[in-house]
Amino acid sequence: MNNTPLVQLEDVSRIYQQGKVQVAAVTEFSLQVQAGEFSVLCGPSGSGKTTILNLIGALDEPSLGRVVLEGRDLAQLRRSDLARLRRDRIGFVFQSYNLNPVLTACENAEFVLALQNIPFAERRQRVMAVLGEVGMAELAERRPDELSGGQQQRIAIARAIVSRPAIVLADEPTANVDSATADAILDLMARLNREQGITFLFSTHDQRVMDRARRLIHLKDGRLEHDEVRG
Numbered sequence: 001m002n003n004t005p006l007v008q009l010e011d012v013s014r015i016y017q018q019g020k021v022q023v024a025a026v027t028e029f030s031l032q033v034q035a036g037e038f039s040v041l042c043g044p045s046g047s048g049k050t051t052i053l054n055l056i057g058a059l060d061e062p063s064l065g066r067v068v069l070e071g072r073d074l075a076q077l078r079r080s081d082l083a084r085l086r087r088d089r090i091g092f093v094f095q096s097y098n099l100n101p102v103l104t105a106c107e108n109a110e111f112v113l114a115l116q117n118i119p120f121a122e123r124r125q126r127v128m129a130v131l132g133e134v135g136m137a138e139l140a141e142r143r144p145d146e147l148s149g150g151q152q153q154r155i156a157i158a159r160a161i162v163s164r165p166a167i168v169l170a171d172e173p174t175a176n177v178d179s180a181t182a183d184a185i186l187d188l189m190a191r192l193n194r195e196q197g198i199t200f201l202f203s204t205h206d207q208r209v210m211d212r213a214r215r216l217i218h219l220k221d222g223r224l225e226h227d228e229v230r231g
Helices: 049-056 079-089 105-115 120-133 149-161 179-196 207-212
Strands: 007-018 021-033 038-042 064-069 090-094 167-171 199-204 215-220 223-229
Touching: 007 049, 021 049, 021 064, 021 223, 038 049, 038 179, 038 207, 049 064, 049 167, 049 199, 079 090, 090 149, 105 120, 105 149, 120 149, 149 167, 149 179, 179 199, 179 207, 199 207
Parallel strands: 038 199, 038 215, 090 167, 167 199
Antiparallel strands: 007 021, 007 064, 215 223
């Protein structure tokens, strides 16, 4: 059995310059995430949750320390390699959905496959299968402005998983939807984790998300406060 962590952060700090002042968003933070986890970074606003997701997702670089994904130190990769890594191995779900308004639901979900130069027939087949998984196959030809917030988030989830990534990073995925929609989205993600083994790492301060997690990584002021693993 391979016990190598999917994700490793080793003594990571991220310091931003704001005028003449240095602000530490994350300080000496270490974390390991194993494949198949359904885990949450939790804490108040400003605790470093989104910064950590951005570091894991190669959207930002640490000021100190190392970020390792699937055994690869991200700092040692060229920009082109990082772009491929984000495209092929990392799925992103954002609280604002980040869908292209001029593309249909199907086209939004298949965009990453087009970047991978997968033939049209194959990518359309894969996308429709994934849209079926998230309950959106019948709305595949609608554009984002014709969809509810919950439906848009389902398309965002389809886009995140269609490339079969190593991990899905979900930043406050329930922030802009009502309670019933939030529960449905969390049910969907939990099922994808359970049935397909997709690794999910969330950032949130939503108690509904925390209640579903099998691991709670508590942050305070950019530092690890407590790491709680549930049975």
